[in-house]
Structure formats: structure tokens, C-alpha cells
Amino acid sequence: MLEEFTSILKRRMQGLSFPYSKPTWPGSVERPLKASKLGVNYDSAWSRRYFARLARAGLIDWVARPAIGTLAPVRVHGVDYLDSVDGPVIFAANHSSHLDTVVLLTSLPDRFRHRCLVAAGADYFFDKTFKAHLWSLATGAIPIERNRVDRKSANLAIELIDQGWNLIIFPEGGRSPDGWTQSFKPGVSYLAKKTGVPIVPVYLHGTRQVLPKDSKRITHGATKVVFGEPLHLEPDEDLRDFATRIETKVYELAHETDESWWKARQGAARGTTPNLNGPKGSNWRRSWELKARDLDFK
Amino acid sequence: MPRPGFLLEVESSSPPTLFWHGEGFRLERLPVGSRVLYPPEPLKALENPRGAIREALRSPVGDAKPLEDLLFADMKLTIAFDDVSLPLPAMKAPDIRQMVIEEVLEIAARKGVDDVVLIAALALHRRMTDEELRHCLGSRVFDSFSPHGLLTQHDAEDPDNLVHLGLTSQGEDVEINRRAAESDLLVYVNINLVAMDGGHKSVATGLASYKSIKHHHNPQTMVNSKSFMDQHHSELHSSNWRMGRLIAKSGVKVFQIETTLNTNTFPENFGFLQKREWEWELKDRLGFIGASKLLGHTPRRVARSVFHSILSPHAMTSVSAGEVEAVHEITTANVLKQQNIDVEGQSDILTMGLPYICPYNVNSIMNPILVACLGLGYFFNMYRGRPLVRQGGVVIISHPTKWEFHPVHHPSYIDFFEEVLADTTDPVSISERYEERYATDPWYRHLYRTSYAYHGVHPFYMWYWCAHALDHLSQVIILGGERRSVERLGFSCASTLDDALEIARHYVGSSPSLTHLHSPPVLMANVT
Numbered sequence: 001m002l003e004e005f006t007s008i009l010k011r012r013m014q015g016l017s018f019p020y021s022k023p024t025w026p027g028s029v030e031r032p033l034k035a036s037k038l039g040v041n042y043d044s045a046w047s048r049r050y051f052a053r054l055a056r057a058g059l060i061d062w063v064a065r066p067a068i069g070t071l072a073p074v075r076v077h078g079v080d081y082l083d084s085v086d087g088p089v090i091f092a093a094n095h096s097s098h099l100d101t102v103v104l105l106t107s108l109p110d111r112f113r114h115r116c117l118v119a120a121g122a123d124y125f126f127d128k129t130f131k132a133h134l135w136s137l138a139t140g141a142i143p144i145e146r147n148r149v150d151r152k153s154a155n156l157a158i159e160l161i162d163q164g165w166n167l168i169i170f171p172e173g174g175r176s177p178d179g180w181t182q183s184f185k186p187g188v189s190y191l192a193k194k195t196g197v198p199i200v201p202v203y204l205h206g207t208r209q210v211l212p213k214d215s216k217r218i219t220h221g222a223t224k225v226v227f228g229e230p231l232h233l234e235p236d237e238d239l240r241d242f243a244t245r246i247e248t249k250v251y252e253l254a255h256e257t258d259e260s261w262w263k264a265r266q267g268a269a270r271g272t273t274p275n276l277n278g279p280k281g282s283n284w285r286r287s288w289e290l291k292a293r294d295l296d297f298k
Numbered sequence: 299m300p301r302p303g304f305l306l307e308v309e310s311s312s313p314p315t316l317f318w319h320g321e322g323f324r325l326e327r328l329p330v331g332s333r334v335l336y337p338p339e340p341l342k343a344l345e346n347p348r349g350a351i352r353e354a355l356r357s358p359v360g361d362a363k364p365l366e367d368l369l370f371a372d373m374k375l376t377i378a379f380d381d382v383s384l385p386l387p388a389m390k391a392p393d394i395r396q397m398v399i400e401e402v403l404e405i406a407a408r409k410g411v412d413d414v415v416l417i418a419a420l421a422l423h424r425r426m427t428d429e430e431l432r433h434c435l436g437s438r439v440f441d442s443f444s445p446h447g448l449l450t451q452h453d454a455e456d457p458d459n460l461v462h463l464g465l466t467s468q469g470e471d472v473e474i475n476r477r478a479a480e481s482d483l484l485v486y487v488n489i490n491l492v493a494m495d496g497g498h499k500s501v502a503t504g505l506a507s508y509k510s511i512k513h514h515h516n517p518q519t520m521v522n523s524k525s526f527m528d529q530h531h532s533e534l535h536s537s538n539w540r541m542g543r544l545i546a547k548s549g550v551k552v553f554q555i556e557t558t559l560n561t562n563t564f565p566e567n568f569g570f571l572q573k574r575e576w577e578w579e580l581k582d583r584l585g586f587i588g589a590s591k592l593l594g595h596t597p598r599r600v601a602r603s604v605f606h607s608i609l610s611p612h613a614m615t616s617v618s619a620g621e622v623e624a625v626h627e628i629t630t631a632n633v634l635k636q637q638n639i640d641v642e643g644q645s646d647i648l649t650m651g652l653p654y655i656c657p658y659n660v661n662s663i664m665n666p667i668l669v670a671c672l673g674l675g676y677f678f679n680m681y682r683g684r685p686l687v688r689q690g691g692v693v694i695i696s697h698p699t700k701w702e703f704h705p706v707h708h709p710s711y712i713d714f715f716e717e718v719l720a721d722t723t724d725p726v727s728i729s730e731r732y733e734e735r736y737a738t739d740p741w742y743r744h745l746y747r748t749s750y751a752y753h754g755v756h757p758f759y760m761w762y763w764c765a766h767a768l769d770h771l772s773q774v775i776i777l778g779g780e781r782r783s784v785e786r787l788g789f790s791c792a793s794t795l796d797d798a799l800e801i802a803r804h805y806v807g808s809s810p811s812l813t814h815l816h817s818p819p820v821l822m823a824n825v826t
Contacts, residue, residue, distance in 0.1 A: 019325065019583040023313035023576045026306060 078227035095170035180278030198230035203253035300339035303639030317651030337821035343613030360624025383657035396436035419504030422753035497626035498542020561819030646810035675763025699779035
């Protein structure tokens, strides 16, 4: 029925002439390569307008939160650290699952949640129009170029933070390939430098077990979101050093989750905080050790 | 990076071509093999126009000192500026004149200059309304000067406020505004939209009297300006330059500030106007269909006021200040950088669509005389080298050309159309037999001086603008024009493009070549 209707419509449209139909292209004029409207060029401005925000708030509060509460109940720690900041802030978290964004978004206090954007890989989330629209609407995603230096996407993020938007960013530049954390890239420090806003380190735990990378199946399991104390870029601090400081802070939060706050503080003071990069060596050893951690967490 | 101008050779696969048609549009299929000239895309605007203005005032060109060094406490400073005829359409606030004048006044205030007067350089144009002055100068300037009578408009018929500076080597009277001539410094703030604007013409015409202007606004000068837009082949230009040099020699110190605009002429909603038809996207097509349908069902008066309320997103591309000729050389280069397109060879027929506006009907009616002037005076003359159409060729103009006049703005036009054109359309004969009577008519003079009317002689000048084209062409055809007014102009009327081409074939042969001037925006064809 629908196909029949579409073909009738197409036939009708073919009978129409310009300007009711597309213009014909003169044979002698070379067709320019069209600048893609996807990837970093995707214009997500519409998703920050009132009605899109209203729809997103409805989706997050009435669909995502109950769903996460059922499938991956979240325990949230360290929210009190956010009381000291007025916003905007950048939330920098470790990343091992697609669930991370939703879990983190739904765990944010109201004043951050309803004015929050997510830096999402332009090549992955914005490669198709449908996906770009969906992620922009559902999570407030903005395209970020993660494979090379791109001023356009960085400038957009800076502009939006300057306008008062909070930003969730995963400084690893993508989900962990094997479950261990990758080094934090200095892009997050660059944003902090350009905007002057604090970085809130966040440790996310358990999401990989619920929805592992390359899996389409969700397994029920508990998750944890731990917020750390907001960090500021020191006046003479190197951007890479600041990225490492954020990364270390996330490890401390992980340590706190694995053991206790006090142990984590002691570890930090002694410089013995375990990192989450995993052991160096063969892949099986890395997986073996990760499995052991997972068992401890359960 | 804006694309340069483009010359399309129409093929069977080419989409129809857009023609302006007064307060509407037409889509016409041009014969295969016709050429369509698409203007260059708008140049990038200056990022910091105010900074550029300050820099220009600090570092003038030619034999001129920085403005700051020319100002002193007890001096008499006059700032003259271009009137409402520029730019077209009026630009979004802040107008360039506002930005420039504010910067000039900032310096004047710093230097303790008290005696400052602003003059709108009207020449023989109508006076500007307060609303127009406020838009062009901004509220800060308007409210500071207007209430104290220090914001004035040049009156070319006020003998007490004119001063005769002498005769040029060709015996041309040079008579300009007394206040401007007797000031310690005359700062002229100009907007250059086409290559003809600016230079010595700013003062020598803008602030001159009828006695002075008539020396270059006459059929002989116009026929010998090939074209007005090409300084090196324009008698109009030469005459103004002679006068300008005499003004300088008489001791009038002019500090010229010239600006150029890009051709970003219409706002986003009318984006289709400036796009090549085959590049129209859905929103352009919807915009065109919506605008055409809506305008088709809108009373012309309403459509006209809608169009005249459009403010152009024009932006400044250059500003230079200092000695008149040195400044104007830079300005002309910048204008050509924006508008130039190289064209090889002339054609038998030139087609053009005319908009609702020309320099002389801002917030007014585009009457048939102005249609002729815009088509044959302006568009036809947008060339260097040779005209786009060959000697003996035909011009086809698309415009409704209604028998309609603005009674306040164009009173002498009405009589010119009824009386003069009914008798003859020959510019020389018109000039000899009628000009003086209209120019010295006390009623027209009164309306020019106290109301908002163009000078009594103005319709003559508009007709003289056409002199070169009328001399060059064998026929002018108005497509979609009102028959009786077109016939009064001495042109032919056609209701369809096919009809117009059929008529044209009688004059140029059975298989004519055709060039279409695609506008907006304006372009300058360098024809070899």
C-alpha cells in the first residue's frame, strides 16, 4: 500500500517542472563536491532549541532513567562535590560501553542534566543523518573529531561551554577495546584552558559488564558512578600533565570504589594508586587480570 | 572562498533562468546557446570594520595627514555624506556611514572641535526624511546634531548657501555648498556600490548646484561616456575630475573616506535571488514559489512596501581615507575585485530583469522613466571595453513598467512623462526644448527645497542616462510591461519572451546571439 502510494507520488512529482521539481544541471557545469553535512559538519543547533530540550528532558527522565534503574541500577557517589560549582563544568569519565553516556546523564543532578551536552565521535555517531539526528536529540550529542586535530569541533564545544552548557567528554577518545582504560588525550585540557571551567573527573563502573563493546545484548547488572572533586588547570600547567592529572584522579576514584575512600587517599598520598591501564604483556594476561577485577566487583 | 563570476552557455539541460520583474520574478527558458552572466559571489567582509575605519583615518593615502593631525580646536569642520540613494537596498544597521562618522566625531571631540556640521550630499535628489537620516547615521549622531540644526541637507537652489569657485579649463561652472567650501576641513563619507560612485564626483556633484551639475549631466556627456562605469572612457568622470581639481585648487581641503561593500544584497529568505538556478535547494525553491505566489496575490502597493522594508546584509570590504584621487584608485580596484567578470565578444540581444528599486526610488515608486534609466542607464553601462550588446542590437528588459508615479517624490516626472515624452524621446531635442523650463520652474524648485521632491530637472537627467544606450541600440523591448507606458517611452512591448525574441529578430536577424545579465547582485562585464 505504502509502496504504491510512494510510486504514485514519484510519478506525479516527475511530471512537475522546475521550481516544483529539482533543477536540472547544465551539462557543461562541473558538479562541485558537496561539503558533507555529516560528521564534524553536522549542524546540531536544532537540538539545543527549546522543544528539542524539552523532548530530551522527557526522554532522559521518563524513559532512560526508569530503563537504567531496571537494567543497570546505579549507585551514585560524590555528588556533594558538585555543590561547590555553579557550572558550567566538563565531566571527564572513563569509557568502556555505550551505556556510559546514558548512565552518566541520568545520574547527573537536575541542574546539570537538563543543560548538558555530550561530546560524541563525529565519525561514529554522525556518519548517517538518522544517527546524527537521533543522538543529538536523545543525548544532546555534538560532533567531535577524535582522529585528528580539528578546530571546528573544538571551537563549537568552547562556544557552547561559554554559553553555559555542561559537557560530558570521554577523554580516552573512544570505548576501551579490551576493558582496560586508555590514556586520556589532552583535548579535555585544551577545553579547560580555553573556557576556564573546572573538570569533574568521573569514574564509571559496571557498564562494560552490562553492555560490553561489540555486543548488542544487555545483561542485567549493577553500575556505579563516582564523581570526584572538580579540578582546575594550574596557571603554568602543561595540557598533557593536566590530562594525566585527570586520568590519575579517575584511577583514585576507581581505587575508592574497589577498596575505600581512605585506602584511596593513602594510595594517592603514597603514589601507589593502581592504574587502570592493565598489565603490560600478552592479551590473554590483560584479559585474565581484568576478569579477576570483574569478579572482585561482583 | 567566494567563487568568481561565471558565464553559462545555455544547453537543453539548463534549468530556466530567473529574471527580476519589478515586485516579482519570472522564470524564463532562454534559447539554447544563449549566455548567462552570473556575478561573482560576495567577497568576505572585513572582520573588524570599526578597527579598519580607525586604521584608515590613522594612515591616510596620497598626500594627506592623519585625520587627527588635521583637526584643531577652533576649526570649522563639515562632514558630508552620501544620501539615501546608497546603498541599495538600504543596509542593516549599523549603516557604514554611521560607523565612519562616529569614528570621525570621536576624534573631533578628542581634539576639541566645536563647530561641526553634517550635510547630506543630495545634489538634486529629494531630501531625506528624519527616519532615513536616523537609519543612515544612527541615533547617537542623529540625536546629537539634528535637534540643534547641525544636521543639514544640501540645497542646490539656495543662492545664499552656494559659492562659485570658478570655471574649469572647459568653461564648466564650479559652484558648491558654501559651508563645505568655507570649512577648514571637509570630510566626505562615501559608499561605493558601483565604479561610477565616489572620487571627485562626491563633492563636485553631491554638493553642487544645478548651474554646476548641468555641465556633465547632459546628452553629449552621456553619449561620450562609454561607459559611465569605466573611468578612463567616461566624459562624466572627466568633467567631475576637472571640477574636483578646481575645488582643491580653490583651497577647499577635502578628506575623502570611501568604503566598498560586498554584493551580499538580500537576506537569507531571498537567498534564491543570488544563487545559480541549478544550485537551488529545496528551501530556495520553496522560497521562490512562496514569494512568487504570495506576491502574485498581493496588491502592488503592499508588495512594494514589503520589498522596500528589506534591509540588505551588505558588509564592508574595504575602507580608505585621505586624498581624493589616491583614495578613489583603491576604492575602484576593490569595487572591480567584487564585480568584475571577463566576457568575450558582444551579442545581438541583451536581456535583463529589473528589480523594484533603483537609486532614485528608495521608499518610492519605480516609475517608467526610472525603469528606462535603470535598464539603459545603469545595467547597460555595466561594462568596460565594449557594451555587452553590439551596435544596432536589442535590449530586452523585464519589468511591469506601470504608469505610476510618486506624486511627492517625482512631481516633475509626471509632467515630463505626460508632456515631454509625448512629444519626443530624443535626448538632445528634449534637452534643447524643455530642460530649462523644468529646471527653473518655481513650483518644482519650491517642492525640491521644502518637500521631498526630486529637482524639476531630474527626470531629464534620468532620460539622458539612457542616451548612450539609445544611441547604440536599434530597439528596446519591455517584457511584461504595461503597453501604454512602454509605448510612451518609445519602446516595444512583449508579453512573453518568445514574443520579445520574435520582435528582436526583425532588427538583428533570424538567429541572434543572446546574453543575459543575471542579477542581483550587480556585475561589471569586461568585454573584449
